[in-house]
Amino acid sequence: MKGKKTKFYQLIGRYILLFIGAMIYSIGLEIFLIPNNVIDGGIVGISIITTHFTKLPLGVLTFILNVPFFIFGYKQIGKTFTISTLFSVFCYSIGVSLFTPISSITQDVLLASIFGGILIGFGVGLIIRNGGSTDGSEVIAIILDKKSSFSVGQIVMFFNFFILTSAGFVFGWDRAMYSLIAYFIAVKVIDIIVDGLDESKAVIIISEQYQDISEAIMNRLGRGLTLLDGKGAYKGVDTSVIYVIVSRLEISKVKNIVHGFDEDALITIGPVDVSGKKYKKKAIH
Structure with a gap:
């Protein structure tokens, strides 16, 4: 009822x-x-x-x-x-x-x-x-x-x-x-x-400076992220790929952070439908 x-x-x-x-x-x-x-x-x-x-x-x-x-x-x-x-x-x-x-x-x-x-x-x-x-x-x-x-x-x-x-x-x-x-x-x-203004975007970042970039994104944006195992097809070099979900308004901030460490980094951005508590933004101390 x-x-x-x-x-x-x-x-x-x-x-x-x-x-x-x-x-x-x-x-x-x-x-x-x-x-x-x-x-x-x-x-x-x-x-x-x-x-x-x-x-x-x-x-x-x-x-x-x-x-x-x-x-x-x-x-x-x-x-x-x-x-x-x-x-x-x-x-x-x-x-x-x-x-x-x-x-x-x-x-x-x-x-x-x-x-x-x-x-x-x-x-x-x-x-x-x-x-x-x-x-x-x-x-x-x-x-x-x-x-x-x-x-x-x-x-x-x-x-x-x-x-x-x-x-x-x-x-x-x-x-x-x-x-x-x-x-x-x-x-x-x-x-x-x-x-919505807070539309979610999935960002994939490929860079040799993935450790510095990861720490900067977590510290400055308060976003959790995932490091995926990757391997370059041409050179065969193992690397880590950064996967992070941010709001539409945070896209430019992510780009600035990445390019601050590596101007040649590859960044791909796409829309994503998100659910789950892990996505929620953490407080920045």
């Missing part, structure tokens, strides 16, 4: 966050981008351009254009994701309608593009982090991904680039360029919201 209540509250909390994300997204669109003829990508971008010619309500048009894609792709993306996404699309369609009468905060197109991109990225990132989506173009990408050599990200990027470029013919090429600025800002903010 207690477990069911916990799951129920978690579900309610998730939908509240989906709603908040949709409202933030709506504000970014209606109060910053759209009044300055700057558009977003995906189905929303198509809706903005269509609304410009037809004068149909953007919120209604966005919802109508999105729904068929999610129904069509139901089997491809699953029940939970479909319901969460439909809820998000419904909420931001309402939000767009609510915020339409409000005047733009700024007439400076660059400022509108920057802050609109930040708000859109924050809103969409919140939605994605809680299991939803905001655009039917992602469903198209998922389906095409299984029938082509391109990844979902590449298909979405191409789709959005085409839509944002189309804005040049409708609103002028300067607005198309501002739209690209807003889009790339939004993408970076989405990454931060979804992955």
